Amino acid sequence: MTVFEKSVSGRIGFKLPESGVRFEKMDIPEHLVRTRKLGLPELSEVDVVRHYTELASRNYSVDKGFYPLGSCTMKYNPKVNEYLASLEGFTEIHPYQPVESVQGALQLMYELKKALCEITGMDEMTLQPAAGAHGELTGMLIVRAYHLSRNDAKRTIALVPDSAHGTNPASAAMAGFEVVELKSTKEGLLDVEELKRHLNERVAVLMLTNPNTLGLFEKDILEIAKLVHEAGALLYYDGANLNAIMGRFRPGDMGFDIVHLNLHKTFSAPHGMGGPGSGPVGVKQFLARFLPVPLVRKSDDGSYYLDYDLPDSIGRMRSFYGNFAVLVKAYSYILTMGKDGLKHASEMAVLNANYLRKLLSKYFRMASDRTCMHEFVVDGSEFVKKTGVRILDVAKRLLDHGVHAPTIYFPLIVHEAMMIEPTETESKQTLDRFAEIVGKIVEEAMNNPDLVKNAPYTTPVRRLDDVTATKNPIYRYR
Amino acid sequence: MLRTIGVDSIDDLYRDVPMTVHELNLPNGLDEFSVMKKIKSIAQKNAVIEKEKVFMGAGIYVHHVPYVVKAMASKPEFVTAYTPYQAEVSQGTLQALFEYQTMICELTGMEVANSSMYDGASALAEAVLMAHRINGGKKVLMSEAVHPEYVQTCKTYAQGFGLNFVPVPVDESGATDMEALSKLVSEDSCAVVVQQPNFFGVIEDLKRVREIAKDTIFIVVAEPISLSLLEPPGSFGADIVVGDGQPLGITPNFGGPTVGFFATLEKHVRKMPGRIIGQTKDAEGRTGYVMILQTREQHIRREKATSNICTNHALMALVNAIYMSLMGPEGLREVARRSYANAHYFAEKLKEKGFKLRFKGPFFNEFVFFVDENYPLRSKKLFEEGFLAPLPLEWFDRKYKGLALACATEVNTKESIDQMVLALERGAR
Numbered sequence: 001m002t003v004f005e006k007s008v009s010g011r012i013g014f015k016l017p018e019s020g021v022r023f024e025k026m027d028i029p030e031h032l033v034r035t036r037k038l039g040l041p042e043l044s045e046v047d048v049v050r051h052y053t054e055l056a057s058r059n060y061s062v063d064k065g066f067y068p069l070g071s072c073t074m075k076y077n078p079k080v081n082e083y084l085a086s087l088e089g090f091t092e093i094h095p096y097q098p099v100e101s102v103q104g105a106l107q108l109m110y111e112l113k114k115a116l117c118e119i120t121g122m123d124e125m126t127l128q129p130a131a132g133a134h135g136e137l138t139g140m141l142i143v144r145a146y147h148l149s150r151n152d153a154k155r156t157i158a159l160v161p162d163s164a165h166g167t168n169p170a171s172a173a174m175a176g177f178e179v180v181e182l183k184s185t186k187e188g189l190l191d192v193e194e195l196k197r198h199l200n201e202r203v204a205v206l207m208l209t210n211p212n213t214l215g216l217f218e219k220d221i222l223e224i225a226k227l228v229h230e231a232g233a234l235l236y237y238d239g240a241n242l243n244a245i246m247g248r249f250r251p252g253d254m255g256f257d258i259v260h261l262n263l264h265k266t267f268s269a270p271h272g273m274g275g276p277g278s279g280p281v282g283v284k285q286f287l288a289r290f291l292p293v294p295l296v297r298k299s300d301d302g303s304y305y306l307d308y309d310l311p312d313s314i315g316r317m318r319s320f321y322g323n324f325a326v327l328v329k330a331y332s333y334i335l336t337m338g339k340d341g342l343k344h345a346s347e348m349a350v351l352n353a354n355y356l357r358k359l360l361s362k363y364f365r366m367a368s369d370r371t372c373m374h375e376f377v378v379d380g381s382e383f384v385k386k387t388g389v390r391i392l393d394v395a396k397r398l399l400d401h402g403v404h405a406p407t408i409y410f411p412l413i414v415h416e417a418m419m420i421e422p423t424e425t426e427s428k429q430t431l432d433r434f435a436e437i438v439g440k441i442v443e444e445a446m447n448n449p450d451l452v453k454n455a456p457y458t459t460p461v462r463r464l465d466d467v468t469a470t471k472n473p474i475y476r477y478r
Numbered sequence: 479m480l481r482t483i484g485v486d487s488i489d490d491l492y493r494d495v496p497m498t499v500h501e502l503n504l505p506n507g508l509d510e511f512s513v514m515k516k517i518k519s520i521a522q523k524n525a526v527i528e529k530e531k532v533f534m535g536a537g538i539y540v541h542h543v544p545y546v547v548k549a550m551a552s553k554p555e556f557v558t559a560y561t562p563y564q565a566e567v568s569q570g571t572l573q574a575l576f577e578y579q580t581m582i583c584e585l586t587g588m589e590v591a592n593s594s595m596y597d598g599a600s601a602l603a604e605a606v607l608m609a610h611r612i613n614g615g616k617k618v619l620m621s622e623a624v625h626p627e628y629v630q631t632c633k634t635y636a637q638g639f640g641l642n643f644v645p646v647p648v649d650e651s652g653a654t655d656m657e658a659l660s661k662l663v664s665e666d667s668c669a670v671v672v673q674q675p676n677f678f679g680v681i682e683d684l685k686r687v688r689e690i691a692k693d694t695i696f697i698v699v700a701e702p703i704s705l706s707l708l709e710p711p712g713s714f715g716a717d718i719v720v721g722d723g724q725p726l727g728i729t730p731n732f733g734g735p736t737v738g739f740f741a742t743l744e745k746h747v748r749k750m751p752g753r754i755i756g757q758t759k760d761a762e763g764r765t766g767y768v769m770i771l772q773t774r775e776q777h778i779r780r781e782k783a784t785s786n787i788c789t790n791h792a793l794m795a796l797v798n799a800i801y802m803s804l805m806g807p808e809g810l811r812e813v814a815r816r817s818y819a820n821a822h823y824f825a826e827k828l829k830e831k832g833f834k835l836r837f838k839g840p841f842f843n844e845f846v847f848f849v850d851e852n853y854p855l856r857s858k859k860l861f862e863e864g865f866l867a868p869l870p871l872e873w874f875d876r877k878y879k880g881l882a883l884a885c886a887t888e889v890n891t892k893e894s895i896d897q898m899v900l901a902l903e904r905g906a907r
Contacts, residue, residue, distance in 0.1 A: 020893065023818065052550040069563070082552065094527075118502055133786040174607075262789075272557055324732040339504040464566060465768075
């Protein structure tokens with residue numbers, strides 16, 4: 001039942017204090033006063049609590065179980081971070097308060113920025129973008145500004161591997177670039193010859209994820225960086241897969257000029273049903289002047305301030321300074337993990353992925369024979385041919401077993417793909433159990449395919465019809 | 479595990495990496511007690527003003543947030559869930575967002591809303607890009623009474639599209655100058671953008687703007703609490719309505735995360751950015767919810783997508799939905815009435831003390847008044863006295879020198895307003 005159907009006219013869930021100021025009528029033109037009905041629900045407080053408690057009970061979450069979505073890095077979200085981000089000294093401050101009164105907030109942002117620069121090997125950073133894609137757009141606008149500042153208006157092309165996450169080409173297009181896709185090698189890596197063929201004086205940037213979306217480390221990265229720079233272009237790092245190398249290797253040392261991070265992936269901030277996240281963007285010094293305003297800086301006397309004096313800045317990506325509450329969580333995570341913990345986390349992420357990959361090779365072909373990093377991709381095409389059961393069906397059947405399905409049908413260059421990222425916060429026992437479940441489902445697919453094709457059975461709803469939903473859309477309750 | 483994989487050490491797994499390990503120049507990890515101690519001490523370096531003594535708005539508004547809102551929104555089934563890619567195990571998320579979309583439609587008077595953007599500024603920027611997608615126009619008529627940071631964000635986003643932003647001045651009433659606007663609207667106009675109430679607190683005549691905008695895409699940036707008392711933009715034929723949902727149950731959070739709402743007409747839906755939740759049925763005929771119209775989005779259309787947005791601000795949209803469910807239409811109206819009444823009482827008391835309001839037009843819960851040249855410095859002193867005083871506007875632009883933007887909400891009291899007025903008078907003498 002929707003919250004609207006639980007509404008009872010006249011019921012309220014609030015009480016405001018007595019007011020010493022009386023409200024007469026509004027002194028505004030008649031036609032601007034609202035007469036249109038405001039159809040919000042009318043519920044008592046206990047009704048609201050029950051409604052949202054009921055909704056929560058129909059949700060899967062990291063707290064509930066294994067959530068191996070590739071490239072999403074569904075690691076455990078430390079509870080203490082939630083507490084710290086909710087401290088009044090953080091939640092009740094207005095962004096336009098005198099800067100002297102928010103030195104704590106600015107200190108946190110500055111120290112976080114410094115730590116993230118150290119982790120990525122970059123020189124300066126903005127914490128303003130609200131998500132990875134937002135960071136990508138920021139980065140692409142910086143690329144654009146950089147070339148224009150050199151009076152080079154010819155560079156209108158962004159090179160993007162065909163394995164890239166959809167936000168890469170979308171962000172490049174939003175920044176005004178023409179997107180040219182590079183075909184990957186059969187192994188799923190960037191094709192260096194293909195890159196050479198495409199590099200010319202019209203290319204502004206190459207966007208790379210490393211390890212890539214197949215979970216493979218781009219072993220030719222040093223040569224790739226050299227080629228890109230020799231061609232006069234910039235190299236952009238999509239940091240979604242940083243969890244594989246964090247604390248061990250740095251994109252800044254590989255030749256990347258611009259980097260974005262996903263604090264809601266690598267740095268343990270929770271995903272919140274799809275956000276809010278945070279997508280800081282780090283750059284090498286020569287690009288720092290293009291960063292969005294304002295930048296958080298520390299003056300000689302040790303106090304912190306917001307620097308708006310960036311005449312070459314690309315501008316603003318949103319109002320105010322960034323998703324501060326999310327920054328607090330990432331800051332807490334970095335303090336807790338430290339240099340040893342961060343390195344250990346990425347090593348365990350890689351170990352877990354390789355272990356699970358080995359277990360699952362019993363049942364599925366892998367998209368690549370190479371050692372994977374923190375994630376790997378299953379190629380389900382043979383399985384589909386043999387059983388007639390699709391990867392989508394396998395995903396739905398996994399739900400019946402109380403685990404969340406991995407990412408499916410991505411990357412686009414693998415057929416019937418399943419992208420699996422266990423993360424470092426899963427135990428061997430969880431991985432063994434997951435492999436067992438997969439084995440069971442494969443058996444079902446071979447002996448009783450219809451069982452799998454009609455899954456799920458035990459979830460709060462059976463398989464949902466998203467085709468009709470899009471054909472005859474119902475956007476709201478009536 | 480290493481044996482199962484077939485390697486001798488973790489280092490073997492990294493053999494494809496042509497680099498040496500870089501030891502981070504960071505301290506080792508701390509225990510929880512120490513982390514909490516350090517971060518709490520950082521939080522204590524921030525000064526929090528008592529809510530009733532906050533008289534500053536300008537895009538972030540201090541309202542009372544009922545505890546239930548935080549309690550429900552902190553549920554780990556919401557907080558640690560992901561984007562609802564597997565709809566069957568994400569019905570909590572999907573239904574909550576479907577209900578949120580409905581509530582935004584009700585507030586704004588529009589036909590379809592998405593399930594959130596990052597904030598009001600980026601939502602406005604995306605609205606402008608959407609208008610450009612609809613009509614190909616390049617000239618954006620942007621009222622000077624739109625929040626300066628929102629305008630700046632639009633210009634940043636528009637760099638890749640070569641759009642031209644033409645400012646429309648305000649007249650003596652403090653509202654957008656309709657005469658000036660009518661002279662600027664032309665065949666090649668992409669969009670007309672006004673804010674309601676506007677950055678100076680003044681209430682715009684949306685009916686007039688729609689008439690003047692003719693066939694141009696009409697975009698309104700709306701403050702959600704005021705929409706409970708003001709006729710919504712949808713009633714006047716707005717094409718797109720965006721805004722920031724921060725006043726609906728979200729604490730200031732030093733400016734983020736807040737949440738952007740985005741609503742439009744069905745005829746424009748295919749050009750709309752962001753995720754949309756739709757209603758459907760499952761294999762047994764039960765009502766359920768799924769993401770729909772995904773062919774607009776980046777994971778399918780890539781460089782041809784309506785936007786690059788992937789992660790949005792879903793959890794903050796949930797906060798909005800919980801707040802609106804709890805407060806209901808009457809709660810929002812009561813908050814709005816008190817905000818209006820308190821702001822007008824504040825203005826009256828200031829006038830009694832000899833202060834002058836800058837604009838003649840009707841205002842909602844913010845207004846601009848004249849201050850002397852020392853005010854910016856003095857407002858810092860007022861902070862030390864425990865007030866978050868009206869915002870000196872010259873901070874945004876030197877042309878606003880000598881002006882301050884005052885705000886009041888339902889949390890201010892007669893007493894705290896009287897005290898603020900006295901403190902302002904004291905300083906001005």
